[in-house]
Amino acid sequence: MLDAKSLPFHTNANKDFIRSEVDFAQIDLWYRKAGRRLKYLGLPAWEMLDIIAWEKFLDRFTTIEREEDQQHLMFLRANVKDVEHRLHALYGEFDQILLDGRDRYERVPDWPYDLVNLDYFGGFLYSDLSRPRALRKLIANQANFQQGFLLIITQHLRDGDRIGEKSQFIEDIRRALKGSTPDQRLCQAIDNLFDWYASPDTPDSFRQALYMNMFFRDVGETEHFDVACSPAILYSGTGNAQMIHFLTGFTYRPGMGHRAVSTQSSLELIDLGLREVRNGALVQVRTSPPRLTPLRH
Helix, strand or coil: CCCHHHCCCCCCHHHHHHHHHHHHHHHHHHHHHHCCCEEEEECCCCCCHHHHHCHHHEEEEEEEECCHHHHHHHHHHHHHCCCHHHEEEEECCHHHHHHHCCCCCCCCCCCCCCEEEEECCCCCCCCCCHHHHHHHHHHHHHHHCCCCEEEEEEEECCCCCCCCHHHHHHHHHHHHHHHCCCCHHHHHHHHHHHHHHHCCCCCHHHHHHHHHHHHHHHHHHHCCEEEEECCEEEEECHHHCEEEEEEEEEEECCCCCCCCCCCCCHHHHHCCCEEEEECCEEECCCCCCCCCHHHCC
16 A cells, blocks of 8 residues: 555645635745845655746756655656756755755755745654654745745645644643733634634644644744745645645844744744635635734734
8 A cells, every 4th residue: 555655646636726816926926026036945745847947047956855766757747848957856864854954866956945845745743753853944045145045845734743732732832822921802812713623623724724824934043034934725636635725935034143033923834724725716714713913902
């Protein structure tokens, strides 16, 4: 039986919509902001559908592929599309390449990047925490070059959270928010919200959306980035696997001796919630958490 990492990639109407509508619009904004073509790092699979869809925005692109036969197909595809001269290919597990700084053949990523697109099966939390460590390293590497970037991550909704990290996170953020406000009305609203998140009846997609966006914000601000998160997007991918998609902008703030404070407030981030794509269209999510931002004023 094939494991998640061995499943072949196939696009569908939901993924096509996200790539060509949601991601395309954000990449266009970063392209205009940069005033030049963008350097790309990603996991495009051999068909390179994202690179082809966004090619007019891209300069050089670094691809990571773990299967040697798939990398061969990628080179053929790049040749057919006449982009082979812009392709810098790395071979191996992307988590390990980010952590080690080199691939199986001692080739290194071409830091820094403007656009990073990590589209993978598998979740975020596993016992060795290699994926969070790899993403921290990615963000730190970008900070070393004082380079802002757009991060796109698509992952499996199911993860390996065996020790209940998300549940502990919910309680930690509840305590931090309540400790930062003397407003009892807002404290009660915070309790109502995080009781909702902690409930076993609440879909885990909402917990994962909040957990991931808070992770991006925490790590990014520590590395002097102003972090702007977007609502996570839930959709059915290959083999009806439930996938969740994140778009996060990291704008570097130079000359700071302390962690950055993002323009997007904590309450605004918490209230982002979740969106869903079904049948190739953005639709209303069937349920939604209580909101906090109306109580700020």
